[in-house]
Amino acid sequence: MKLRTSSRKRGRGAAVALALAIPLVAAACGSSASTSTTTTAAPGGGGGLTPPEQNAPVQTSVGAGEGQLNLIAWEGYAQPEWVKPFEQQTGCQVNAKYAGSSSEMVSLMANGGGGQYDLVSASGDADLRLIYGGDVRPVNMSLVPSWKEFRPFLQSPAFNTINGKHYGVSLQFGPNDLLYSTKVFKTAPTSWSVIYSKKYAGEITIPNNPIQIADAALYLSKDKPSLGISDVYELTQPQFNAAVSLLKQQKPLIKAYWNLASNEISLFQNGETVVGAAWPYQTGQLQAAGAKVADTIPSADGATGWADTWMLAAKAPHPNCAYKWLAYISTPKIQAEQAVSYGETPANADTCALMNKIAKGSCVSLHANEADAYFKTIKFWKTPLAQCGNGKSDCVPFVDWQTAWTQITG
């Protein structure tokens, strides 16, 4: 896959999704689940299910390393810049296997990692599937000192913490935010309405990705409250149709549906587009190139986004090395390195100065300086399934999202 390697360090899409020509969030999250877990899609696992008990007791101390550590990771998550020093410090040889989608991660982790894998950098929806599938085991957070420095909303988020048990350590996250030209917008737009507005016809760009249906639903949840949209990934047919029809109305206004972050960057650089949906990565690249742009999470609507977690395999063969990795990857220095390398926001709140040291201005462009309130409105991605969180099964599954998206773009 030429595309994949060529774009490795670009934003999240780079690694996984650009190759797949699917923007980031989506790729980060993949698909496939088992029926039993989908019923528990409600945050916090409120569906009444409890995760299977693990036989292995939760570790209370970290012993000597086993010499090996087997990771399943997104491409770009095990870069030599931070893997090499880890190997030297701990003597744990890191073997990383890159997965292309969440479904691949889930199947690799089946049967507790098969006694082969130790950790997986799971995202969004995959987390709950792994927890309820009994493939991961609780982590003792007192053995991960830097966890206390994490942003509070990522210390015990519903997608990786059940009944106070932590099934993983949050890693990095990011919003799908609104990118705009500061020449056209004197102040930051407060609503996504600008990307549906005839005023900017021919100057709008959005990702070429079905996930945009969730973004449209997010806007409609405020603009048309009568639709009753409460979860943008669990849409009933009428809600889904409303989002699709909004996107069809938007189509004549679109300059291009972008596939690669670099496409959007060149669109904004040439002034072909003035407003669009983006990742913080593009903003940073454009600002570094001197383009007059900024990005925002529109305060009226919020945004969609993604979040990743390192999870410990139930049958991890090298738990001590795994704990050493969890402690290491959570430290401000390594969090900053990965954030800048990949173009995402670190879970550790104490990274701003370190990020700027690596790349000037990266703290601001990746929003690592923002207060928690700024991120409060992010709806973290999960795979749409027919089963809704409310116990009904009349939601539109992702396969139909893809079909509808082809109908929209033509």
Next chain:
Amino acid sequence: MTLVAAPEGRSKKRVARTSAALWRRPWLRATLTLSPPLAWFLVIYLASLIVMLVTAFWTVNPFTNNLQHGLSLANFRALFHAPIPTIIGRTVLMAALVTVADIIIAVPFAYFMARVASPRARNALFVAVLLPLWASYLARVYAWIVILTKDGTLDWATQHLGLGSPNIGYTNTAMWLVFTYIWLPFMIIPVYGALERIPDSFIEASADLGARNVRTLRSVLLPLALPGIVAGSIFTFSLTLGDFITPELIGSGSNTNMIGNVIYDNIGLANNLPFAAALAVVPIVIMTLYLLAARALGAFEAM
């Protein structure tokens, strides 16, 4: 010693008998020689095609997003739902237009290479034709983004010539230009091969019989070059039909979908392998028809 010699002699006899049997039966010899590559072809090539065709009858479970084995025609029916027919039509039209453009460029070019240029110039032209193939496909597509984008190289050139600014980045026209460029070597080489094989005496004979250049071109050169052109068109047509990178990078995404990238989009996150497989049958059918037509034109006899 006799104890040892006996089996040795017997085995020698057996070898002799085997080779005699093979000599008497050429078909057996051919079968044994060809069976390893044939087995490889059957297992690797045909088996994967068959697996793909079988997948086309499966469905995706809406509750788990997992594949459901079964025998459903839903995916084939979905091929007739808007906008898939439009996308198929667009892809075939694009492949045809790219092929025509490549023929128009390649025939005079190959003629010059084969019959006019000095051996030295011919070598230089060969290198020029093949050199782009050594560079990454992606790098070349990116170069075209730079050329075609607003205020890019093309706009800059036309503005300086006073022709205004075409600004054709992210359109079907841009895709057509890029495809024509990318697949051009695959047309030039077979056409060159066909033209190069025409003996000089044919052209002299045509002149001796009173034919002027245009008549010689029409009645001698083009008919003899046709198999090369058809062979080249098989390449350009099928490569355009299946490509997904150029539509994703050069197309705007708005009314620029092609078969290749729709298949690709359905495989990734949607995990809709069954529909992707059903859609993949379309180019196979189109190429089969195309190859049958090419055979009728006698393209394979000259290849």
